[in-house]
Amino acid sequence: METIFFTVVAAVAVLFSILVITCKNPINSALSLVMTFFCLATFYVMLDAPFMAAIQVIVYAGAIMVLIVFVIMLLNIRTESSKRSGHALVASYIIGFFVLVETFYFLNKSTLTGNKGIMDAAYINNAGHTELIGKAMFTEFLLPFEITSLLLLVAIVGAVILTKKKIS
Numbered sequence: 001m002e003t004i005f006f007t008v009v010a011a012v013a014v015l016f017s018i019l020v021i022t023c024k025n026p027i028n029s030a031l032s033l034v035m036t037f038f039c040l041a042t043f044y045v046m047l048d049a050p051f052m053a054a055i056q057v058i059v060y061a062g063a064i065m066v067l068i069v070f071v072i073m074l075l076n077i078r079t080e081s082s083k084r085s086g087h088a089l090v091a092s093y094i095i096g097f098f099v100l101v102e103t104f105y106f107l108n109k110s111t112l113t114g115n116k117g118i119m120d121a122a123y124i125n126n127a128g129h130t131e132l133i134g135k136a137m138f139t140e141f142l143l144p145f146e147i148t149s150l151l152l153l154v155a156i157v158g159a160v161i162l163t164k165k166k167i168s
Helices: 002-022 026-046 050-075 086-109 121-127 129-138 142-163
Strands: none
Touching: 002 026, 026 050, 050 129, 121 129, 129 142
C-alpha cells in the first residue's frame, strides 16, 4: 500500500514540477510549485520526519510562495509574447535529457557507505525530531545559521532600498 501511495505522490510531484516549467502564465507556474511543495511535504511524512514536513508547508508552500506571487503581481509580468528560439529549446531538451540519464546512472550505480551514526530510530523517537534539530542548529551549526540570518537581513534592506523612489 505504501508503494502505491509513494508512486502516486511521485507521479503527481513530477507532473506538477513539469507544469512549473511549461506553464506560460506565471501565476499558474507558482500554483504548480505549491502543489510540488505539498508533495515534498508528503514525502517527508512518509520518511517519518514530521517537523520537516511542517516546515516545508509553512515556510515554502506558505511564506515563500506568497512572496513569489507578490513579486509576480508587483512586477506585472505578462505571458511570453515572443516565440522561443528553436535552438535554445532544442539545447535545453538535450541538456535536460543528459542530466536525467546521469541522475539515473548515479542512482543505480551508487551504494550506501554503511557508516552508522549514533542516532537510531529508537533514539530519535525518544528524544524527538524537533529537539534534535534545535540542538544541532544552535550548537554545531550556529555559525551558518547566523550567517543565513544576516544574508536575509541584507536582502530585506536591499529590497526596501530598491522599492523606494527617492532616497532622502
